[in-house]
Amino acid sequence: MRTLFEPGFFASAPVHVALAIGAVTAIVSAVVGVFTVIRSQSFAGHALTDVATTGGSGAFYLGISPLLGFIGGGVIGAGAMDLVGVQRVRSRDMATGVVLGSASGLAALFLYLDTTQSATTGATQQILFGSIFTVDPSTIPLVVILSVVTLLAIGLIYRPLLISSFSAELARARGINARGIGLVFMIAMAVAVGLSSIAVGSILSTALLIGPAATSVRLVTHVRSAVIVASVIGVVTAWLGILFAYDSYYWMPSTQGLPVSFFIVALIFLSYLASGLPVVHRTIEWLRGSFGRSPSRTTSLSSAAT
Amino acid sequence: MFSGFMINAWQAGTIVAVVAGVVGFFVVLRGSAFPAHAIPNGAFAGAAGANLIGINPLIGLGVFSLAAALGIGGLSRRGRPDAVTALALVMMLALGAAFLSQSTQYEPEIFSLLFGEILGVSTSQILPVAVLGIVSIACVAVLYRRLLLTSIAPEMAAARGLRPQTIDTAFLIVVAMATTMTVPVVGALLIFTLMIGPPAAARCFTDRTERALGLSVAFALVTVWLAIVCSYKTNWPVGFFVSTFSLTFFLAGRLFQTVQMRRSALAIGSVVLACS
Numbered sequence: 001m002r003t004l005f006e007p008g009f010f011a012s013a014p015v016h017v018a019l020a021i022g023a024v025t026a027i028v029s030a031v032v033g034v035f036t037v038i039r040s041q042s043f044a045g046h047a048l049t050d051v052a053t054t055g056g057s058g059a060f061y062l063g064i065s066p067l068l069g070f071i072g073g074g075v076i077g078a079g080a081m082d083l084v085g086v087q088r089v090r091s092r093d094m095a096t097g098v099v100l101g102s103a104s105g106l107a108a109l110f111l112y113l114d115t116t117q118s119a120t121t122g123a124t125q126q127i128l129f130g131s132i133f134t135v136d137p138s139t140i141p142l143v144v145i146l147s148v149v150t151l152l153a154i155g156l157i158y159r160p161l162l163i164s165s166f167s168a169e170l171a172r173a174r175g176i177n178a179r180g181i182g183l184v185f186m187i188a189m190a191v192a193v194g195l196s197s198i199a200v201g202s203i204l205s206t207a208l209l210i211g212p213a214a215t216s217v218r219l220v221t222h223v224r225s226a227v228i229v230a231s232v233i234g235v236v237t238a239w240l241g242i243l244f245a246y247d248s249y250y251w252m253p254s255t256q257g258l259p260v261s262f263f264i265v266a267l268i269f270l271s272y273l274a275s276g277l278p279v280v281h282r283t284i285e286w287l288r289g290s291f292g293r294s295p296s297r298t299t300s301l302s303s304a305a306t
Numbered sequence: 307m308f309s310g311f312m313i314n315a316w317q318a319g320t321i322v323a324v325v326a327g328v329v330g331f332f333v334v335l336r337g338s339a340f341p342a343h344a345i346p347n348g349a350f351a352g353a354a355g356a357n358l359i360g361i362n363p364l365i366g367l368g369v370f371s372l373a374a375a376l377g378i379g380g381l382s383r384r385g386r387p388d389a390v391t392a393l394a395l396v397m398m399l400a401l402g403a404a405f406l407s408q409s410t411q412y413e414p415e416i417f418s419l420l421f422g423e424i425l426g427v428s429t430s431q432i433l434p435v436a437v438l439g440i441v442s443i444a445c446v447a448v449l450y451r452r453l454l455l456t457s458i459a460p461e462m463a464a465a466r467g468l469r470p471q472t473i474d475t476a477f478l479i480v481v482a483m484a485t486t487m488t489v490p491v492v493g494a495l496l497i498f499t500l501m502i503g504p505p506a507a508a509r510c511f512t513d514r515t516e517r518a519l520g521l522s523v524a525f526a527l528v529t530v531w532l533a534i535v536c537s538y539k540t541n542w543p544v545g546f547f548v549s550t551f552s553l554t555f556f557l558a559g560r561l562f563q564t565v566q567m568r569r570s571a572l573a574i575g576s577v578v579l580a581c582s
Contacts, residue, residue: 037386037389040386040388041388042340042386042388042389042391042392043339043340043343043388043391043392045392046340046343046392046395047343050495093337093338093339093340094334094337094339094502094506096339096340097334097339097340097342097343097498097502097506098502098503098506098553098556100343100498100502101496101498101499101502101503101549101552101553102499102549102550102552102553104495104496104498104499104545104549105496105499105545105546105547105548105549105550105552105553106546106549107495108493108495108496108543108545108546108549109542109543109545109546112542112543112546203396203399203400203403204396206392206395206396207393207396207400209392210389210392210393210396211392211393211396213389214385214386214389214390214392214393217386218385257407258404258407258408259400259403259404259407261400261403262400262401262403262404262407264400265396265397265399265400266397266400268393268396269393269396269397272393276384276385
């Protein structure tokens with residue numbers, strides 16, 4: 001135990017905040033992420049972090065609440081992507097790209113104005129890379145409330161979202177407004193991504209959104225179990241990453257530890273690579289066999305490869 | 307505006323625009339916008355790493371963008387390409403964050419790697435930019451027919467024995483080369499803008515491949531030239547102007563497309579009326 005947990009890990013207040021924020025964002029990102037991966041919207045999910053960051057740097061410049069900037073930026077970005085045509089598979093890629101490119105340009109301007117007109121240093125790095133250890137505890141309640149709202153929104157549109165993600169024809173036959181559902185999902189994704197960008201930085205935001213979800217989709221066939229597995233992977237990697245980052249202050253020869261985002265992303269990446277190994281699949285088959293689960297009657301993930 | 311250090315900016319900007327116009331045309335055609343975003347951003351981590359161990363940033367950029375291209379190409383064979391691209395991107399960004407945490411770099415240097423500093427291009431940077439630019443355009447020329455065929459008619463390409471995944475990886479390597487040369491000049495975020503905006507606009511104006519390719523290069527050139535002028539006058543970051551003018555071209559293209567569609571719908575309508 002001593003060698004695993006360096007002194008003071010359990011007593012440190014920033015660590016408590018980081019563990020709480022890490023768990024909340026990991027779960028919301030994982031739930032939204034499973035649908036993002038199934039719908040092949042990873043690019044949009046990632047682009048929204050950058051768009052949210054633009055909103056954050058704009059809010060920083062205008063002196064309004066950064067959280068408002070992050071979420072506002074993301075929601076506007078999601079709306080713009082929908083206008084350019086993110087709902088059609090053919091133009092999805094380009095629509096996302098055009099919005100992302102415009103947002104990058106604006107971010108360049110805002111960050112330039114931030115750094116030249118105010119004397120605050122570290123703005124660029126803080127906004128781009130964020131640190132879970134420097135989260136302001138006063139933002140936690142708001143982060144939790146918005147996370148719950150996002151989860152409720154996903155829960156509310158769960159069936160139609162699931163159907164329209166798997167088959168456009170089936171959705172049409174059932175009278176589902178696929179574009180409306182798609183837009184609601186994009187906005188939910190924007191809020192989730194904006195929250196995680198401000199809480200854990202834009203790198204971790206994408207990693208927690210896509211990584212655990214892509215891993216779980218390779219491991220299990222039910223959407224519901226994928227959501228649970230992704231949440232577990234997200235929380236475990238986030239907590240382990242926080243632990244390693246804390247410990248790394250004692251490992252490194254320099255006084256600087258390694259950033260927490262590095263550890264969390266590395267763990268997520270490794271778990272994705274591991275999920276492709278035949279050994280892991282055989283173990284899951286064996287587990288399934290010994291617990292006697294019958295094959296699914298609901299939509300199975302393997303049928304949604306496209 | 308056309309003297310001293312500005313000459314370098316004009317030269318580098320022109321080369322970058324031509325390469326982005328050509329490579330970007332295929333990025334849009336093939337729907338590779340996400341890898342085209344991921345590779346330059348990942349390459350940024352390489353520059354940070356090279357800075358940390360004290361070697362030429364161009365080497366770091368080259369190694370990391372090549373690794374990104376091969377990694378995305380390789381992992382895509384056995385997974386969802388977009389999820390794999392996202393994972394490769396965040397892994398490289400996280401490495402970049404780790405490198406930065408260990409170095410004592412000043413913030414403006416990070417800013418210029420991400421957003422570029424075209425007005426600060428030195429004479430010694432022009433030669434590698436020109437060489438890599440020529441090589442990447444030559445690669446596109448060699449792959450031209452295969453790239454077109456696998457993008458437009460995948461079945462026909464398969465019938466001719468072309469492996470789409472091999473072509474994909476080859477194309478990503480071209481993107482990686484274009485990235486290596488352009489990141490120090492226009493920055494990681496904005497080379498992407500330049501590879502998407504002008505080509506996407508060009509495709510709105512014409513269906514013909516060669517014409518669209520030419521328009522794409524022309525739009526990219528005008529975008530970069532105007533951006534240099536505005537950035538010189540206002541001292542604002544060049545990237546902001548690059549994205550503003552790219553977006554303007556794209557919106558103009560969309561407007562043109564809508565008007566064309568209305569007009570052709572009207573024409574069809576009148577033909578139907580005349581026949582009945």
